[in-house]
Amino acid sequence: MKQKQPATVGACARRSTGPKPQHSREKIAQAAVELADREGIGAVSIRGVAAEIGSGAASLYRYVDSVEELVDLMIDQVSSGYELNGLDGSxxxxxxxxxxxxxxxxxxxxxxxxxxxxxxxxxxxxxxxxxxxxxxxxxxxxxxxxxxxxxxxxxxxxxxxxxxxxxxxxxxxxxxxxxxxxxxxxxxxxxxxxxxxxxxxxxxxxxxxxxxxxxxxxxxxxxx
Amino acid sequence: MKQKQPATVGACARRSTGPKPQHSREKIAQAAVELADREGIGAVSIRGVAAEIGSGAASLYRYVDSVEELVDLMIDQVSSGYELNGLDGSxxxxxxxxxxxxxxxxxxxxxxxxxxxxxxxxxxxxxxxxxxxxxxxxxxxxxxxxxxxxxxxxxxxxxxxxxxxxxxxxxxxxxxxxxxxxxxxxxxxxxxxxxxxxxxxxxxxxxxxxxxxxxxxxxxxxxx
DNA sequence: CTTAATTGCGAACGATGATCGCAATTAAGT
DNA sequence: ACTTAATTGCGATCATCGTTCGCAATTAAG
Missing domain, CATH: 1.10.357.10 (Tetracycline Repressor, domain 2)
Incomplete structure (x- = not known):
């Protein structure tokens, strides 16, 4: 049972041994969003995103539990575009x-x-x-x-x-x-x-x- | 280029030669709906519905062009449940x-x-x-x-x-x-x-x- | 220097959508 | 009755997908 990268980005100091991850959930989500924008959501698959990242397909599972979670990450990535400050009125x-x-x-x-x-x-x-x-x-x-x-x-x-x-x-x-x-x-x-x-x-x-x-x-x- | 069964049910007299189809789009859609009700939409696949019908998987393509169309049929089948007569008022x-x-x-x-x-x-x-x-x-x-x-x-x-x-x-x-x-x-x-x-x-x-x-x-x- | 944890990933498994080709069946044409 | 052509059912097969497994490589702790 590994911890992956925690759902929230919070700076969790490196836990212990092993090589540092070459990617991050954020970069992966970003790449997946770009891929979807460019070639449609149908192009977003584990292998597709892995290719976009420049890694092997199985490697993605070090960052993500499933495709469903990948999509969730994409949605959240896109949701970062909201400007939540400075809203006023009723x-x-x-x-x-x-x-x-x-x-x-x-x-x-x-x-x-x-x-x-x-x-x-x-x-x-x-x-x-x-x-x-x-x-x-x-x-x-x-x-x-x-x-x-x-x-x-x-x-x-x-x-x-x-x-x-x-x-x-x-x-x-x-x-x-x-x-x-x-x-x-x-x-x-x-x-x-x-x-x-x-x-x-x-x-x-x-x-x-x-x-x-x-x-x-x-x-x-x-x-x- | 075959005609399949036309999108609408209209009684199109048998066209010419060959064995009569053992199934119909309606029965297939019906079976698919029952399957989805019973085991969830995830159970609805070409093979799954074929098994429900009691036929080979490839046979379904005599009645349906793709899974997407199958799902469309399911939605339409369910939409037959509307009672459109007898509505009154504003x-x-x-x-x-x-x-x-x-x-x-x-x-x-x-x-x-x-x-x-x-x-x-x-x-x-x-x-x-x-x-x-x-x-x-x-x-x-x-x-x-x-x-x-x-x-x-x-x-x-x-x-x-x-x-x-x-x-x-x-x-x-x-x-x-x-x-x-x-x-x-x-x-x-x-x-x-x-x-x-x-x-x-x-x-x-x-x-x-x-x-x-x-x-x-x-x-x-x-x-x- | 050993040890243990962690990463990247090729290979593989199961399931899926879809296609192809063939045997079986049936009706029309003669 | 026999031929012919269309049509059906479907096993076999392919590409692709999500996912798991095991292993070599890498890195930090003791």
Whole structure:
């Protein structure tokens, strides 16, 4: 049972004997993020990241327990992009600012949105983001569980919104889904869908739509 | 280039020669859903479903192009559980009823929520659901794109909400994430998180919370 | 200098998605 | 009835993936 590198970066003095590690969890996560940005999340595998790092595949397991953990590290790495200081205003204003940052991050890293919807990573940066969100809710009447749910729903809404922005009608984007959609429309069984699609995309600036969406949700959650 | 069985079930008279297929896309999707319900989505693989069907693994490719398509079929199969007739009331009342049905479906099939967030399947049942949602929005002032986005966000919100219900704090549920969380709390760097978790779970009936959430969102989207 | 811990990693295992080719089956054409 | 062509089921196989094992190499402590 080894300790790996602890989940949090805290300076744990070298423990004892043996060669120093040639890599670090942070560098690995960074490389994995770059790889995903460049070639898509599908390129992120143990062997792929190992090649990116310039090491053998099995070596990665000295730093990471599983691929799942690798992905968690990637999410946390990306979450380090939040600027948590200098937010002011009301609770909903602060949360809107956080959500906007999240949306920007997901725009820079298109693979994040689906992952963030599917799993909850608990790295230090993610936790810091969560803590900051809770701070924004500090002086509200919400219970603890309600606060947590509010933030969870907020990031979920953000992810879903970004995912809507990214791939419009079809699922993947290779045209297969689109072809099926076209065919389905040809059957005439979905007239309203055809009509809705006939009008072009909304084209109005999504920033405004997003802000309205978030603000509305927060108001519904009981915030000013 | 074969035709497989067409995406929609329409009675396409047997095309020409050869033995009749021993299975059908519907039965396969059904079996896959049962398998996922029983042993989790992780058990759904080509070989797994083939075994469930009682056929060789390669045979499945006579009915399905890829695993992705299999999953799409599963989602559509599950979407056949919607009762789309007999909805009445205002636009938001109808959509709330649809969302409630969606939530129930996701409760019966816990693996659906994550999938529905990650991808958009376009099977006949899913399209029918979408068409029904558009019908609810028929006499509103929304543009076509806005209608589509409203429904997409509605199902996303539903999925996210159910996912919140299902796995509380940690990501997976094997205790690994929970352990990491416990440890992180011990550092004292996340006092607000600790405080929020200290109070027990909300325990109030989630039905009410869900209804409020959906209604609020719809009101924000410009509906009555 | 010995000892023990630790790293990097090639080799291997099991499982997966997917393809290929072939035998078996069935209907149409004559 | 016989041929022909299409179609099915599927064993065998390949590439790839996540993961484990064992060993040589490296380094610090005693």
């Amino acid at each position: 609770a909903s204003e602060q949360l809107l600012a956080l959500a906007r940052q999240g949306r920007n991050i997901m725009h820079r890293h298109p693979w994040v949105a689906p992952l963030l919807l599917a799993k909850r990573a608990l790295g230090p940066h993610t936790l810091a983001y969560l803590e900051r969100g809770l701070a924004a809710l500090q002086f509200t009447a919400l219970t603890g569980a309600a606060k947590l749910q509010t933030i969870a729903m907020l990031t979920a809404i953000t992810s879903a919104f970004v995912q809507n922005e990214q791939g419009e009608p079809a699922g993947d984007g290779d045209g297969k889904g689109a072809a099926a959609l076209i065919w389905a429309l040809g059957t005439g069984k979905y007239p309203l869908l055809a009509e809705s699609l006939a009008q072009g995309p909304a084209s109005v600036d999504q920033d405004q739509v997003f802000a309205t969406l978030v603000t509305t949700y927060l108001r519904g959650a009981g915030l000013d | 636009a938001s009342e109808q959509l709330l009823a649809l969302a409630r049905q969606g939530r129930n479906i996701m409760h019966r099939h816990p693996w659906v929520a994550p999938l529905l967030l990650a991808k958009r399947a376009l099977g006949p049942h899913t399209l029918a659901y979408l068409e029904r949602g558009l019908a609810a929005l028929q006499f509103t002032a929304l543009t076509g794109a806005a209608k589509l986005q409203t429904i997409a966000m509605l199902t996303a919100i539903t999925s996210a909400f159910v996912q919140n219900e299902q796995g509380e704090p940690a990501g997976d549920g094997d205790g690994k994430g929970a352990a990491a969380l416990i440890w992180a709390l011990g550092t004292g760097k996340y006092p607000l998180l600790a405080e929020s978790l200290a109070q027990g779970p909300a325990s109030v009936d989630q039905d009410q919370v869900f209804a409020t959430l959906v209604t609020t969102y719809l009101r924000g989207a410009g509906l009555d």
